[in-house]
Amino acid sequence: MSRRPKKALAAAAALIVIGAASHAEPMLSDSRGTFGLPGLVDMPTAESAPEGTLGASVFRFAGALRVSMTFQVTDRLSGAFRYSRVPDVFTGGSALYDRSFDIHYRLLDEKGLRPAIAIGLRDFIGTGIYSSEYIVATKTLRPRLRATAGLGWGRLGSKGSIGSPFGDRPPLDFGEGGKANTDQWFRGPVSPFVGLAYQVNDKLTLKAEYSSDAYALETAAGTFARDSSVNLGFDYAINKSASVSGYYLHGSEIGLQFNLLIDPRRPPVPSGLETAPLPVRPRPSPVTEPEAWATDWTSDPEVHPGIQSALVKALAKDGQVLESMALSATRVEVRIRNQRYLAYPQAIGRTARTLTRAVPPSVETFVITSVVEGMPSSSVTLKRRDIERLESEGSLEILRQAEFSDPVRGQNSGLVPTEEVYPRFVWALSPYGEASVFDPDDPFRADVGLQLTGRYEFAPGLILSGMMRKKLLGNLDDSTRVSDSTLHHVRSDLVEYQKQGDPGLHRLTLAWYGRPAPDIYSRVTVGLLERMYGGISGEVLWKPVDSRLALGAELNYVKQRDFDTMFSFRDYDTVTGHASAYYDFGKGFMGQVDVGRYLVGDWGATFTLDREFANGWKVGAFATFTDVSSAEFGEGSFDKGIRLTIPVAWTTGKPSINKVSTVIKPLNRDGGARLDVDGRLYETIRETHQGDMQIQWGRFWR
Amino acid sequence: MSLNSPRIFPRASCLLVLLLAMGLTACGNDTSRTEGTRIAVDVAKGLKSRLFSGKKSPSSQSSADPEALATIALNSFPGPLIMASIDSLGTVSALGEFGRNGDTQTFSTAVQQTMTFRNGLLVGTRGLGHDLMSANLGPADSLIRKRQAGTYKRVYRYLDGEAIERPLPLSCNLTVGEVSDFTFAGTRYSTVQLDEACKVTQLTVNNSYWVTRDGTIARSRQWIGQVIGYVTINLLRSERI
Numbered sequence: 033m034s035r036r037p038k039k040a041l042a043a044a045a046a047l048i049v050i051g052a053a054s055h056a057e058p059m060l061s062d063s064r065g066t067f068g069l070p071g072l073v074d075m076p077t078a079e080s081a082p083e084g085t086l087g088a089s090v091f092r093f094a095g096a097l098r099v100s101m102t103f104q105v106t107d108r109l110s111g112a113f114r115y116s117r118v119p120d121v122f123t124g125g126s127a128l129y130d131r132s133f134d135i136h137y138r139l140l141d142e143k144g145l146r147p148a149i150a151i152g153l154r155d156f157i158g159t160g161i162y163s164s165e166y167i168v169a170t171k172t173l174r175p176r177l178r179a180t181a182g183l184g185w186g187r188l189g190s191k192g193s194i195g196s197p198f199g200d201r202p203p204l205d206f207g208e209g210g211k212a213n214t215d216q217w218f219r220g221p222v223s224p225f226v227g228l229a230y231q232v233n234d235k236l237t238l239k240a241e242y243s244s245d246a247y248a249l250e251t252a253a254g255t256f257a258r259d260s261s262v263n264l265g266f267d268y269a270i271n272k273s274a275s276v277s278g279y280y281l282h283g284s285e286i287g288l289q290f291n292l293l294i295d296p297r298r299p300p301v302p303s304g305l306e307t308a309p310l311p312v313r314p315r316p317s318p319v320t321e322p323e324a325w326a327t328d329w330t331s332d333p334e335v336h337p338g339i340q341s342a343l344v345k346a347l348a349k350d351g352q353v354l355e356s357m358a359l360s361a362t363r364v365e366v367r368i369r370n371q372r373y374l375a376y377p378q379a380i381g382r383t384a385r386t387l388t389r390a391v392p393p394s395v396e397t398f399v400i401t402s403v404v405e406g407m408p409s410s411s412v413t414l415k416r417r418d419i420e421r422l423e424s425e426g427s428l429e430i431l432r433q434a435e436f437s438d439p440v441r442g443q444n445s446g447l448v449p450t451e452e453v454y455p456r457f458v459w460a461l462s463p464y465g466e467a468s469v470f471d472p473d474d475p476f477r478a479d480v481g482l483q484l485t486g487r488y489e490f491a492p493g494l495i496l497s498g499m500m501r502k503k504l505l506g507n508l509d510d511s512t513r514v515s516d517s518t519l520h521h522v523r524s525d526l527v528e529y530q531k532q533g534d535p536g537l538h539r540l541t542l543a544w545y546g547r548p549a550p551d552i553y554s555r556v557t558v559g560l561l562e563r564m565y566g567g568i569s570g571e572v573l574w575k576p577v578d579s580r581l582a583l584g585a586e587l588n589y590v591k592q593r594d595f596d597t598m599f600s601f602r603d604y605d606t607v608t609g610h611a612s613a614y615y616d617f618g619k620g621f622m623g624q625v626d627v628g629r630y631l632v633g634d635w636g637a638t639f640t641l642d643r644e645f646a647n648g649w650k651v652g653a654f655a656t657f658t659d660v661s662s663a664e665f666g667e668g669s670f671d672k673g674i675r676l677t678i679p680v681a682w683t684t685g686k687p688s689i690n691k692v693s694t695v696i697k698p699l700n701r702d703g704g705a706r707l708d709v710d711g712r713l714y715e716t717i718r719e720t721h722q723g724d725m726q727i728q729w730g731r732f733w734r
Numbered sequence: 735m736s737l738n739s740p741r742i743f744p745r746a747s748c749l750l751v752l753l754l755a756m757g758l759t760a761c762g763n764d765t766s767r768t769e770g771t772r773i774a775v776d777v778a779k780g781l782k783s784r785l786f787s788g789k790k791s792p793s794s795q796s797s798a799d800p801e802a803l804a805t806i807a808l809n810s811f812p813g814p815l816i817m818a819s820i821d822s823l824g825t826v827s828a829l830g831e832f833g834r835n836g837d838t839q840t841f842s843t844a845v846q847q848t849m850t851f852r853n854g855l856l857v858g859t860r861g862l863g864h865d866l867m868s869a870n871l872g873p874a875d876s877l878i879r880k881r882q883a884g885t886y887k888r889v890y891r892y893l894d895g896e897a898i899e900r901p902l903p904l905s906c907n908l909t910v911g912e913v914s915d916f917t918f919a920g921t922r923y924s925t926v927q928l929d930e931a932c933k934v935t936q937l938t939v940n941n942s943y944w945v946t947r948d949g950t951i952a953r954s955r956q957w958i959g960q961v962i963g964y965v966t967i968n969l970l971r972s973e974r975i
Contacts, residue, residue, distance in 0.1 A: 304860070311850075463771060646896040680770070684773055734893070
């Protein structure tokens, strides 16, 4: 047995050394291993998933479970978050429920004789049950056959070791978990592993590997028999996004896995299932019909209201609310609230075409101003002749002619508000669902019920809104978990709110949005701000229309609400607030840093990085570091999580501004907790600004 | 995560039924809140119709007689009219002129799906899904109207899955084919067939045009895009009566 690994290692080294000049291509694969990332069975490969794809997989074997979520962050960098169960590893025979993170980076692409090479860390934060590091090479031998050889440390160096080139591996001091185990990386015994993957056809892939994982923990617990180092597996694609995998593990166990792959760039339905835009109506020639170009209508008091009411009706068919309009002999400005199109350029393109059918020929300049929460947040100025000329051309042509500006800097005279836009009242009664995952006693609990929401707008930017929930059915209140936090329970008493707050008034606020100066936006919100806190929240944001950078500041004074989620408060109040910087790095990456004081009075910063797609998909991760020590914080050491936004239109193909957003946090603790106030300014206005609009500009003529 | 607890399955399906039942009760005028429920109901209805009915929905016009449809359209709409049939969608529709801007003309179906033509050549569709956003014709339209052969480049543009506009440049060869006389919806046309073969790497597009002596395209078969494929267009009326 001891000879084969050495041979394999020599082969791996040979593969790494040989290089030849030819075209390098990223090595991609849709076939996953048991850890969710591209791989063989338990062993990794040097492959990556196609850039931007999200994966989910559920792997079961011998009473154990691995649920992994993966994301191909860039062409070369992959990440995974995993929730796993390992049975009977604790004294007393209870199972270990564990969360872990992996990263995988493809260093080199396959080129000529040189294989693709990748480096990776498994379970590099936290309790470290799967902690391992590897360097791996994969080579395409035949178009359908790939061979992999690598070296593993940690768990991947636990069988067939050939020595410890970088010194001993120190014992893991995980404390409360959640810390990167840096002093362990690439230390201790190293073992080679090898494997083959053969793609039989487009649906079926067969795999075999020689594993370097001893499964020491599981065999010691008696839940797993490791009779062989060989693992066999198959992967069968059910369709473009779903596949099943089956394994014969270590000569003793059967494993089954279900995989989903979602590519945000491949919507399940065609987009654009909507009524077509109104075509441009060109103007008559000023030479043959000069009278049509006369401007004497400006003195007729009937014209402005007549055009405005016609426009209100025409724009309403496109889901646009005309809030106000200014019309002169040569210029028209319309202020619109977009209620239908996720991409603002589409709303603006349709409004521009509607205007060509509504305003007299002498009006040459169209200013289309987007209004969000009553705040005019950007103006796009277009020449009418460009709209006429470029209607059937590529969208870049009209983008070159469009001017973006801050409406606060523009002419604000002559705007006539549309009657009957304010006050405005909307309400809805709809079902809701709330789930709790990761609770070791029962990893999935849920409630469903009815939710009543209402929103009353007194005037532009002055909004009273609320949300109430009544549970109909569920088992969230079965939880017997009591927070063990030594800090004040600013967030960790969620279960108490779930138990006692039924029915619950989750939110009842009065918000006032404003534009105090050019490039500046403001918000003041008072009332029951969120499920657990009430008080007052104030925010200002600096964001020029054409800037990649935005800066904001938020200050809140809040009191903790009673568990019954009605009008009474607990004996805890605090001042919390942050200074924030937002930056659009381009290529779909958006970063955010928030520095300030959190709910339990701790000081620190939150770092967020999002990968954003032009169609509205967002996948991001965040981490918060504060002066709460990891011992005080408790399990997990610091607050962190993953967030995901999916536009509803992506799933239906029909136009909609709605999005579904979710935050996946392994733990809800009290350190680094932020107030969850509705309608923060940056997310409210950013889609109307130049950066976001340019990315989505392809929809201007749709 | 329900996998490790088999007893959750009956509970989960119960929740699902309840959610669907509640879906029917969602109401209000705030679409941002009711949309999710509406989608769930649509999905449930779609599933139900798939499971319990083998019939096609009645809105499909695939069985309609084009000549009969043409007569109805000609009698009910006074403006320029075309008839379009899309094989992949199985639809035959009459489209009336909706707008005219220079040398482009936009036609619309009754439910406001549109096709835009420049001198008779398709340069855009809207509302079909996978739409042709725009097209640069090069000299194609003038050659076709003059019934002349030629070689040129043209560009189609689409939105990709991320809704970013992507050009598809093609190299085309236009050839003059046979004389063809036919009658459609009561009008007799004497035409010459022109075939346009366009290529890029693996993709070949074959458009055909039946052009009268005065340059009118009486009938054509034109490519919309990779997903929808081809549309056959018959001219019903070229000018308002």
